[in-house]
Amino acid sequence: MSEPFTPEAESYWQLVPARTKEVVLTNVWCRQCQGRTTMIQVSGEMVAGDLLLTGICNRCGAKVARLAEGA
Ligand SMILES: [Zn+2]
Known part of the structure; x- marks a missing residue:
């Protein structure tokens, strides 16, 4: 994964199940x-x-753009 996520966003995204990521x-x-x-x-950032x-x-x-809500 080489997407430009902020460290905080990266940590959050890593906890999202793969199937959910795909759906999102x-x-x-x-x-x-x-x-x-x-x-x-x-790319991802926390807002x-x-x-x-x-x-x-x-x-x-x-x-x-979209929020990864419910993830
Ligand atoms: Zn389009």
Whole structure:
């Protein structure tokens, strides 16, 4: 894993089960595609106690983001 996660985000992300990670990363809303997409080139940071994942849509390249809530 070479994603640019902050150390805090990395620790949080490591505790997320692999299946949940996959669900989180493949169910990202893209405004440009008007649908769910997969986030690639993922980076992560902690925002107010939640892990915020940001990356780009693998279909159109638009910036996408989501919280890893419930993880
Ligand atoms: Zn898109």
